[in-house]
Amino acid sequence: MQVADNVFLLQATKGAYAYLVCGAETVLIDTGLPWQGKGIIRELAAMGVQPRDIKQILLTHYDVDHIGNAALLQEATGAKLWASETEIPYIRGDRPRPGFKKYLPYLLRVRRPEKLNAYVPGESIGGVKAEPTPGHTPGHVCLLYKDVLFAGDLVENKNGRLRPYPAAWNWNGPVLRESIKTVAALPFRLVCPAHGLPIERGGQWENLPR
DSSP states (O other): EEEETTTTGGGGGTOOOOOEEEEESSSOOOOOGGGGGGHHHHHHHHHHHHGGGGGEEOOOOOOOHTTHHHHHHHHHHHEEEEEOOHHHHHHHTTSEEEEEEEGGHHSSSSOSSSSEEEEEEEEEEEETEEEOTTSSSOEEEEEETTTEEEEEOOOOOTTTEEEEEEGGGGHHHHHHHHHHHHTTOOOOOOEEEEESSOOTTTTTTSSSSS
């Protein structure tokens, strides 16, 4: 589903949306839940996008519903896989996740990707720039493409309203609220969250609890 110029929501990833950016390079943002991989490939094919067309895979954070098909899609596409330096040890399984999330990998098995590259501050990848937004997880990032913000789990769209991601799932609530405040200075028009459909910024970001 097209949501902006060169930006598509992958309906195969309903529940934890991944997005496709067809800009300077073809970029996949997040990879959905572990059982959604084949559906992602089928949906891309229906759009005329072959796996090898994807050059970059960008992860917002380490949660299972975002890295669920990172290894499968990295293998199928040959794309470079990116995450924040802080998140990489969690994605690889070298470090246990904070809080109750440390048990989730035992409930939802995920293949570990072979190679991960760390975002470089200030650099863009295929026209997409990573913005550090810790709080939901220690190294969570939002991703900015032109005037579109891929918010990961910093916020969600709940019944047509933006709100901070629910406290029980966050690593550090006060840090998350600081990240929301920091992101307010970025020049975006559309918010593309993982949970809930894309939504116009309007004045909603400025009215989020901080």
